Amino acid sequence: MNATFPFGFPGPTAFYLTAYVATLVIHLLFMNYVMAGCGYLVVAGIRADGLARTERDVSIAAVLRDWMPFAVSAAITAGVAPLLFIQILYRHPFYTANLLLFHRWMAILPALIAGFYLLYVFRSERVLGWSPLPRVLVILGAFACFGFTGWSWSENHLLGLRSGAWAELYGSSAMTFRDPELLPRIAVWLLGSIPTLSVLVAWQLHHLQSHGKAAVKAGEPRRLALFAMAGLALTIAAGGWYYGQGGSPLRTALTGQLAGPYAAAAFTGMILQGAAWAWQWRGAELTAKPLAMASTGVVLTLCGAAVVREARRLQSLDASEFFEEHRQAFAVGGLWVFLAFFLVNAGLICFCVWIVKRETRRAPAS
Amino acid sequence: MQPPYYPVNDFGPLMKGMVVGGVGIFHVFVAQFAIGGGLLMCYFQWLAMSGRSTEARRFLESYFKFLVLLSFVIGALTGVGMWFTTIQISPRTIGLMVHEFHWLWATEWTFFCLEVVAGYTFYRYQNRLSDPARLTLLVLYSLAAWFSLFWINGILSWQLTPGGWTESGSVWAGFFNPTFWPSLLFRTVTSVTIASLVACVVINTINTLDRAQQSALIHRAAHFLGPMAAMPLLGLWYLAAMPADSRTWALGGSVAMTLFMGMAVGASTLIGGYALIGLLRQKLYINGATATLLCALAFVATAGGEFVREGVRKPFTIRQTLYSNSITREEVAHLREVGCVTHDPYPLQHAAAYPQEQLRLGAKVFRFQCSVCHTLDGANGLTHLAGTWTVQQKRLNIAKLQHTKPFMPPFAGTAKELEALVQLITWHSAGRPQPWPVSEDPQVLAQIARWIEEAGTEPGGHGARYDLVAETR
Numbered sequence: 004m005n006a007t008f009p010f011g012f013p014g015p016t017a018f019y020l021t022a023y024v025a026t027l028v029i030h031l032l033f034m035n036y037v038m039a040g041c042g043y044l045v046v047a048g049i050r051a052d053g054l055a056r057t058e059r060d061v062s063i064a065a066v067l068r069d070w071m072p073f074a075v076s077a078a079i080t081a082g083v084a085p086l087l088f089i090q091i092l093y094r095h096p097f098y099t100a101n102l103l104l105f106h107r108w109m110a111i112l113p114a115l116i117a118g119f120y121l122l123y124v125f126r127s128e129r130v131l132g133w134s135p136l137p138r139v140l141v142i143l144g145a146f147a148c149f150g151f152t153g154w155s156w157s158e159n160h161l162l163g164l165r166s167g168a169w170a171e172l173y174g175s176s177a178m179t180f181r182d183p184e185l186l187p188r189i190a191v192w193l194l195g196s197i198p199t200l201s202v203l204v205a206w207q208l209h210h211l212q213s214h215g216k217a218a219v220k221a222g223e224p225r226r227l228a229l230f231a232m233a234g235l236a237l238t239i240a241a242g243g244w245y246y247g248q249g250g251s252p253l254r255t256a257l258t259g260q261l262a263g264p265y266a267a268a269a270f271t272g273m274i275l276q277g278a279a280w281a282w283q284w285r286g287a288e289l290t291a292k293p294l295a296m297a298s299t300g301v302v303l304t305l306c307g308a309a310v311v312r313e314a315r316r317l318q319s320l321d322a323s324e325f326f327e328e329h330r331q332a333f334a335v336g337g338l339w340v341f342l343a344f345f346l347v348n349a350g351l352i353c354f355c356v357w358i359v360k361r362e363t364r365r366a367p368a369s
Numbered sequence: 370m371q372p373p374y375y376p377v378n379d380f381g382p383l384m385k386g387m388v389v390g391g392v393g394i395f396h397v398f399v400a401q402f403a404i405g406g407g408l409l410m411c412y413f414q415w416l417a418m419s420g421r422s423t424e425a426r427r428f429l430e431s432y433f434k435f436l437v438l439l440s441f442v443i444g445a446l447t448g449v450g451m452w453f454t455t456i457q458i459s460p461r462t463i464g465l466m467v468h469e470f471h472w473l474w475a476t477e478w479t480f481f482c483l484e485v486v487a488g489y490t491f492y493r494y495q496n497r498l499s500d501p502a503r504l505t506l507l508v509l510y511s512l513a514a515w516f517s518l519f520w521i522n523g524i525l526s527w528q529l530t531p532g533g534w535t536e537s538g539s540v541w542a543g544f545f546n547p548t549f550w551p552s553l554l555f556r557t558v559t560s561v562t563i564a565s566l567v568a569c570v571v572i573n574t575i576n577t578l579d580r581a582q583q584s585a586l587i588h589r590a591a592h593f594l595g596p597m598a599a600m601p602l603l604g605l606w607y608l609a610a611m612p613a614d615s616r617t618w619a620l621g622g623s624v625a626m627t628l629f630m631g632m633a634v635g636a637s638t639l640i641g642g643y644a645l646i647g648l649l650r651q652k653l654y655i656n657g658a659t660a661t662l663l664c665a666l667a668f669v670a671t672a673g674g675e676f677v678r679e680g681v682r683k684p685f686t687i688r689q690t691l692y693s694n695s696i697t698r699e700e701v702a703h704l705r706e707v708g709c710v711t712h713d714p715y716p717l718q719h720a721a722a723y724p725q726e727q728l729r730l731g732a733k734v735f736r737f738q739c740s741v742c743h744t745l746d747g748a749n750g751l752t753h754l755a756g757t758w759t760v761q762q763k764r765l766n767i768a769k770l771q772h773t774k775p776f777m778p779p780f781a782g783t784a785k786e787l788e789a790l791v792q793l794i795t796w797h798s799a800g801r802p803q804p805w806p807v808s809e810d811p812q813v814l815a816q817i818a819r820w821i822e823e824a825g826t827e828p829g830g831h832g833a834r835y836d837l838v839a840e841t842r
Contacts, residue, residue, distance in 0.1 A: 076445065079445050080482055083449065086452065090467045091467065091471055095375075098375060101456045102375055102456065108453070109453060109457065112446055116446050119446070120438075123438065123442075169376065170716060173376040173718070174715070174720075335472070335538075335540050336472070337473050337540050348480060355483075355487050358502050358506065363498075
């Protein structure tokens with residue numbers, strides 16, 4: 004692996020790796036919105052004010068509460084594509100890790116269903132009249148469900164890399180896998196979701212404000228900037244912890260030829276975000292320029308982090324074992340049909356959004 | 370030629386097929402409701418905007434909320450759950466399916482995305498949209514939902530009837546296989562039926578409607594039960610398109626499958642009879658309890674149909690390619706030479722529970738070859754099926770397994786492994802006494818080896834004429 008990702012691999016492997024990383028980044032966008040958004044709402048849930056949009060203004064919490072069920076739906080739907088490609092790329096280790104974690108792994112399904120419904124409950128008007136405790140318990144429950152799913156994914160991912168531990172773990176009938184990388188890895192992903200959420204929700208607020216649909220509640224832009232900068236600082240700290248625990252595969256992934264440039268891109272993205280949020284913090288209103296700069300930073304960071312994550316995996320697995328499988332998979336038909344329908348359906352999705360934009364402009368919300 | 374080894378999980382007294390079947394049936398029911406529901410809403414939107422029904426708009430709001438809460442959450446997650454469950458039961462099967470059809474699955478994913486966007490935009494903004502815009506979104510939602518059925522139907526029906534794929538390896542020959550069209554049309558009719566029955570339940574829950582308004586809506590929704598009249602023909606077409614041996618299992622060859630088939634046909638007939646005579650001809654009113662009961666019957670029919678669809682593939686999970694225990698036809702001969710668990714890296718869980726090594730070997734053979742469909746003494750337990758056989762009967766019947774029961778795959782292991790399995794079943798049937806003697810008579814092993822050889826490596830079933838009685842003599 005003396006070339007930069009995805010070069011240096013045979014064509015089919017490079018193709019599937021790229022498809023996997025690209026679709027994973029889309030999934031991460033929504034996943035981060037859900038994770039950090041639930042965390043934010045736990046705090047906001049303690050105080051009912053700000054959870055609902057008023058006639059005068061709108062807050063971060065109100066936007067999150069309103070959009071959270073859609074974000075979960077989008078995260079799940081976007082997650083299907085990387086889940087498909089991972090089965091092509093690393094079938095044996097991925098399936099083995101699934102099997103070894105058994106009931107523990109399968110428990111993510113009821114957890115996701117419960118979390119999803121709790122968000123619908125939290126979105127209902129009735130919740131606003133509740134006392135703080137049940138209200139916080141609802142959103143805390145959702146946060147716990149999604150957190151459990153993230154923890155299980157991390158465990159599954161790391162177990163897939165440790166083929167030497169499989170037989171012993173199976174023989175012990177244990178359904179949990181302890182690994183030194185586990186906690187710092189979860190910390191990086193969890194805290195790293197904050198800056199992504201901040202950018203996404205900032206654009207939502209900016210859109211409402213700039214189209215005259217609602218005024219953003221006073222102080223919210225600064226609060227969001229602080230939230231994002233705190234998230235960035237905590238992610239860097241968690242990254243340092245992960246670097247210390249990750250051992251040589253992680254260090255090689257960060258500094259080697261394969262993903263070193265991507266690690267640099269991820270870090271540059273964080274600096275860009277930090278600068279953008281510092282710029283935004285000085286203004287009382289959300290403005291497009293710092294948000295565009297922060298968005299560029301988020302894209303750089305997410306793409307860089309996704310490739311580093313993959314490089315870390317490739318350091319532990321003998322990728323050449325899978326080359327033949329990838330070649331055979333690439334030879335089966337259907338790619339052109341996929342590309343054609345991808346374009347058609349992307350067009351239809353844009354058409355749906357266009358219809359709604361056109362119609363709601365004519366008939367503003369009552 | 371060596372198969373990949375995966376850790377095999379023990380589901381206790383539950384047969385693994387029951388687990389995947391349970392999740393699968395639930396998912397299919399919800400997903401088909403979403404597909405039919407989309408089409409039904411297009412119809413009601415058209416009724417509303419053309420002035421044919423003044424109540425249709427109120428129904429749409431309630432129905433779509435119900436659809437979103439059920440299908441967008443449980444439907445989507447049980448869909449992902451089907452992948453995870455299938456990995457738990459048969460990683461090799463899902464691996465091959467993904468390998469062959471990943472671009473078609475990716476295509477289906479693009480329709481999921483459209484479905485979510487069209488559905489949510491309608492859900493959020495329906496009250497602010499003009500009628501043509503509402504109809505456009507609903508049509509796009511329905512189209513996306515139906516196309517997701519189109520793609521997954523080709524992949525699932527390929528498992529039973531791979532068609533030209535077996536020879537050419539062409540993904541399209543496999544996708545447009547002999548059962549593709551009957552299955553797609555049958556499922557489409559099922560979808561609109563479920564949607565219509567759920568609509569009858571939902572209409573009864575809208576308390577702002579009076580009885581006459583509810584009745585009017587119910588009779589509009591009942592129009593979607595009309596296509597049920599085509600179900601018998603579509604079912605016969607599907608039966609005719611499936612392989613002869615599979616058809617035999619459903620029509621008497623396997624008691625369980627015949628019973629499930631009867632369950633599906635019986636429940637569908639009851640719904641169809643009520644719908645065509647009661648709702649469409651006599652225009653009876655249907656209350657919430659009756660509508661719920663009919664939905665439950667539809668669930669029973671779906672469960673029966675899905676069980677038959679899964680069951681008639683036996684002894685294969687992908688016909689002519691992969692046996693139900695995830696061994697390929699080519700691997701059978703190889704495993705008979707080297708042993709099926711010789712290279713299995715996974716130790717036995719609770720190994721100390723077995724008094725001697727031969728039983729431990731038997732337990733590993735059971736785990737590798739049998740546990741996907743059988744338990745030892747739970748559902749479909751080997752001690753119930755073979756516990757009363759004599760030891761010699763067990764040896765013969767397992768050695769010639771595909772001829773003993775044509776829906777079983779051939780035994781794929783050495784004579785020593787087969788004897789270890791026989792001893793395990795006998796030991797279990799005897800109440801697991803400690804100690805248990807080791808059976809290693811060379812003459813017995815030689816006889817088993819001869820029987821295995823005589824059985825051949827090909828599947829049983831029609832055409833494999835084999836006179837077991839004569840061979841026993």
